[in-house]
């Protein structure tokens with residue numbers, strides 16, 4: 001069976017990490033499979049939203065594959081980190097929204113993978129953390145950069161220096177997860193959000209994702225210029241006319 005399951009339905013691509021025997025740990029093969037799947041999602045116009053989750057009821061992903069890591073030289077580890085970072089960046093800069101449905105442990109590389117997604121829904125049993133320090137390592141798939149950006153430097157340093165895992169509710173309080181629905185509602189919360197995002201005006205959604213991604217690393221003056229440019233580009237697409245006219249006509253918009 002494949003290590004990455006793919007299912008497409010109603011414009012939503014669901015990707016399931018499938019290495020249950022290793023709690024869906026990210027080895028080289030899985031990173032390459034993810035890279036390929038997200039490249040496909042980016043190019044395929046029929047896909048409007050991606051959901052990423054883990055197989056089984058225990059883990060989203062328990063990190064980079066420690067067995068593979070244990071045999072690496074410094075050069076091999078650098079190449080492995082580059083591969084992971086390239087793939088995570090592909091997710092972050094994808095033109096479609098990506099939801100991480102964090103169904104269990106999201107540790108080390110698994111937490112880094114969830115952080116590269118645009119939104120995170122945490123199952124009550126989810127545990128987030130960057131425990132690399134306990135292995136004599138540090139995060140290598142973007143965690144040292146994304147966690148401080150998401151939750152602030154002091155809180156990120158505390159989590160990375162101690163390796164302490166956080167429960168789903170604390171993850172929401174920290175701003176690491178967007179929501180933590182009750183266990184019985186987890187699947188429907190993921191589906192509802194995915195359907196809502198897939199039903200959005202695709203060009204506006206794409207321009208918005210780009211504005212946030214580009215603007216965050218720019219000084220405010222430049223970032224606002226990017227916003228004005230992207231805002232203007234929305235008007236080049238029929239969805240803008242449809243959305244505004246539908247509002248004035250008091251009806252639901254029918255986006256392309």
Ligand code: CAA
Nearest residue numbers: 021022023025062063064065066067107108109139140141
């Ligand atoms: N890599 C490889 N195998 C892993 C793994 C990982 N990250 N995490 C778990 N496994 C394997 C275990 O070795 C075990 O295999 P066997 O049954 O063959 O012994 C199987 O998955 C089940 O795991 P446990 O028996 O440990 O399950 P548990 O319920 O007792 O504990 C856990 C669950 C707390 C998540 C524990 O497995 C754990 O601590 N995993 C490692 C978490 C971690 O340190 N992640 C960071 C990795 S380094 C990294 O990610 C670097 C980077 O940034 C790029």
